[in-house]
Amino acid sequence: xxxxxxxxxxxxxxxxxxxxxxxxxxxxxxxxxxxxxxxPSRHSGIYINEIKTEGEAADYIRKVTARLHPEGAKRVRFDxxxxxxxxxxxxxxxxxxxx
Amino acid sequence: MESQTxxxxxxxxxxxxxxxxxxxxxxxxxxxxxxxxxxxxLKAQDPRIDGLTGNESNLDTTGATIKVQPLAEFQxxxxxxxxxxxxxxxxxxxxxxxxxxxxxxMQGFVKSYFNQQHDVPHSAKILYYFPPEKLPVLSTxxxxxxxxxxxxxxxxxxxxxxxxxxxxxxxFGQVSMNxxxxxxxxxxxxxxxxxxxPAHTAKIYYYDQASSTIEIVNLLQHQPQLFGTYEQFxxxxxxxxxxxxxxVEPNYSDHDGDNGEEVASDQHPDHxxxxxxxxxxSVYNAIKQNPALxxxxxxxxxxxxHGGIYDHxxxxxxxxxxxxxxxxxxxxxxxxxFDRLGIRVPAVLVSPWVPKGTVVSGRTFEHASxxxxxxxxxxxxxxxxxxxxxxxxxFLDLLSLPVMRTDGPDFQTD
Numbered sequence: 001x002x003x004x005x006x007x008x009x010x011x012x013x014x015x016x017x018x019x020x021x022x023x024x025x026x027x028x029x030x031x032x033x034x035x036x037x038x039x040p041s042r043h044s045g046i047y048i049n050e051i052k053t054e055g056e057a058a059d060y061i062r063k064v065t066a067r068l069h070p071e072g073a074k075r076v077r078f079d080x081x082x083x084x085x086x087x088x089x090x091x092x093x094x095x096x097x098x099x
Numbered sequence: 100m101e102s103q104t105x106x107x108x109x110x111x112x113x114x115x116x117x118x119x120x121x122x123x124x125x126x127x128x129x130x131x132x133x134x135x136x137x138x139x140x141l142k143a144q145d146p147r148i149d150g151l152t153g154n155e156s157n158l159d160t161t162g163a164t165i166k167v168q169p170l171a172e173f174q175x176x177x178x179x180x181x182x183x184x185x186x187x188x189x190x191x192x193x194x195x196x197x198x199x200x201x202x203x204x205m206q207g208f209v210k211s212y213f214n215q216q217h218d219v220p221h222s223a224k225i226l227y228y229f230p231p232e233k234l235p236v237l238s239t240x241x242x243x244x245x246x247x248x249x250x251x252x253x254x255x256x257x258x259x260x261x262x263x264x265x266x267x268x269x270x271f272g273q274v275s276m277n278x279x280x281x282x283x284x285x286x287x288x289x290x291x292x293x294x295x296x297p298a299h300t301a302k303i304y305y306y307d308q309a310s311s312t313i314e315i316v317n318l319l320q321h322q323p324q325l326f327g328t329y330e331q332f333x334x335x336x337x338x339x340x341x342x343x344x345x346x347v348e349p350n351y352s353d354h355d356g357d358n359g360e361e362v363a364s365d366q367h368p369d370h371x372x373x374x375x376x377x378x379x380x381s382v383y384n385a386i387k388q389n390p391a392l393x394x395x396x397x398x399x400x401x402x403x404x405h406g407g408i409y410d411h412x413x414x415x416x417x418x419x420x421x422x423x424x425x426x427x428x429x430x431x432x433x434x435x436x437f438d439r440l441g442i443r444v445p446a447v448l449v450s451p452w453v454p455k456g457t458v459v460s461g462r463t464f465e466h467a468s469x470x471x472x473x474x475x476x477x478x479x480x481x482x483x484x485x486x487x488x489x490x491x492x493x494f495l496d497l498l499s500l501p502v503m504r505t506d507g508p509d510f511q512t513d
Contacts, residue, residue, distance in 0.1 A: 001243075001506055001507070001508045001509070003509045003510070003511050004235050004236070004239055004508055004509065004510050004511065005235075005510075005511050005512075006235055006236055006373075006376055006377055006380050006510050006511065006512045007373055008373065008377065008512075008513075009173065009174075009362060009371040009373040009374045009377075013173075013174060013353075013362050013371035013373070013374060014353050014360045014362050015353055016352075016353045016354055016355065016360075018353060018369070021180055021367060022180065022184075022257070022276060023130070023257075023258055023276070023313075023351065023367060024351060024352060026258075026259060026276040026277075027311065027313060027315070027351070029278075030278055030313075030315040030316050031311070031315055033278055033316060034315060034316060034319075034320045054352040054353045054354060054363070055352075055353070055354055055355065057352055057354075058309035058310070058352045058353075058354030058355075059309070059354075061308070061309055061310070061311045061352075062307075062308045062309035062311075062354075064311075065305075065308040065309075065311040065312075065319070066308050068315075068319050068320060068323055069308070069319060069323040069326050071323070071326075071327075072305070072307070072308045072326065072327070072328050073308060
C-alpha cells in the first residue's frame with residue numbers, strides 16, 4: 001500500500017491565548033482539589049480563578065502534575081525513526097515561528 | 100467472542116493465531132467527535148458502514164429543514180464548543196420531548212447549538228461532517244481494519260464521566276465533569292492488572308506534564324506509578340517494553356513545550372483536527388514500526404463522547420449501572436438510572452490479525468467494553484465489576500485471521 005501523507009496543521013492552529021474550555025477548567029479544578037492537600041510550601045502559588053487561557057492553564061497543570069508525578073519530567077532518549085517519525089515532526093513547532 | 104483467556108487456553112479449543120500472539124492492548128481515546136461527523140461519509144464507499152446518506156436532517160429554529168453536509172473544517176467552525184453536558188445532550192436526542200415514554204429522534208442538535216449563540220446559520224454547522232479525504236488517517240484505518248457501527252459513549256454527557264467508564268467500567272453515579280470518587284468494590288483496570296497474580300503491567304500515558312491526564316483525583320494522586328508520558332510510550336514501543344495494557348491520552352492544550360509550540364492533538368473543538376490526525380498516525384506508526392510489537396498488539400482508537408455534534412443513530416437502552424443520578428444532578432428534571440447509552444462515537448480496531456474492511460454490525464459496544472475486554476483477556480474471571488461492565492460486549496474476537504496481514508498502510512507525517 002502506498003505511503004499516505006498526512007498534512008500538518010497550519011501555523012495558525014496554535015493559539016495558547018485561546019480561552020480555556022470546560023474540559024481544561026475542570027482539569028484545573030480537579031488538580032486544585034489535590035493541590036489543596038499539599039503543604040503550603042508545595043503550592044503552585046497560582047490563583048486558579050485568574051487562569052483564562054490555555055497557556056496559563058498549561059502552566060498550572062504542569063506545576064501540579066510535576067509534584068504528583070515528577071517522573072513525567074524526565075526526558076527519554078529514543079530512536080525517532082524506529083519509534084514513529086511522527087512524534088518530533090508533528091507534535092511541536094519551534095518557538096518563535098508564530099506569535 | 101474471543102474464546103479463551105490466557106489462564107484457560109490449555110483446557111479449551113486452540114485460540115485463533117491473532118489471539119495466541121496477542122500480548123498488548125493499546126487504547127487511544129480522543130475527544131468529542133461523533134461517528135457521523137468523522138466517519139459518516141464512508142457509507143458512500145461501503146454501504147455496510149452505518150453512516151450518512153446525505154438526507155439526514157434537523158429542523159432549525161425557524162422550522163426550515165437543514166440537511167447534513169460534507170463541509171466540516173479542521174478548526175474555527177465549531178466555536179463556541181458545542182454543549183455536551185447532560186441537559187444539552189438530552190435535548191439533542193429527544194428534541195425537548197418530556198413525555199413519558201419518549202422517543203429518541205436525534206432531532207435536537209441544531210436547536211441545542213442555536214441555544215448557545217442564537218445564530219440560525221451558525222447552528223446548522225453542528226450537522227457538518229468530514230469527507231474521507233480530509234481525514235486520511237482515521238478513514239484509512241477504518242476501512243483497512245475494523246470500524247464499529249455501534250460503539251456508543253457510555254453516558255449522554257461530557258468527558259469526565261465517560262472516560263471513567265473506560266477506566267473503571269462505571270462513573271460511580273456521575274453524569275458530569277465533577278470530581279468523582281472510586282467506591283468499593285470496584286477498581287480501575289490498571290489496579291486490577293498490577294494486583295493480579297501473576298501480576299500484569301498497565302500504564303496511562305499522558306502527553307506531557309502541561310497536558311497531564313483527566314484521571315487526576317483517584318489515580319494520579321494515589322497511583323502515580325501507573326503513569327508515563329507520551330515520549331515514554333514512544334520509547335516503550337521502540338524498545339519493546341510496552342505494558343500489557345496501555346491507555347494513551349492526547350495533548351489537551353496549546354502550550355509551550357521543551358521542543359517549542361505544542362499543538363493540542365485531542366480534536367476537542369475548537370482544536371485543530373489535523374493535529375489529531377497526526378497524533379493518531381504517530382501512535383499507529385510507533386507500534387507498526389516495531390515488527391514484534393505490531394504482530395502482538397491490538398490498537399483501539401475511540402472517542403470519549405460526541406461533543407454535541409450530530410449523529411443519526413439513537414442511543415440504545417443498556418444494562419442499568421446500579422447507580423441513579425438525581426434530577427438536580429442531571430439538570431433535566433428527571434433522574435437517570437444509567438439505563439441508556441450516550442451518542443455514538445468513532446471506534447476503530449487496528450491489528451494485522453483483523454480482516455481488511457471489517458465492519459462490526461449488529462453489536463453494541465461502549466466504553467465499559469474496554470475494561471471488560473482487557474479483564475477478559477488478561478485476567479479471566481473477575482467478579483468485582485459493575486453490572487454495566489459485566490454486560491459489555493468485548494472485541495478481541497475480531498482478531499480472526501489465520502495468517503497475519505502484511506499490507507497495513509504507512510503514514511508519513513512530516
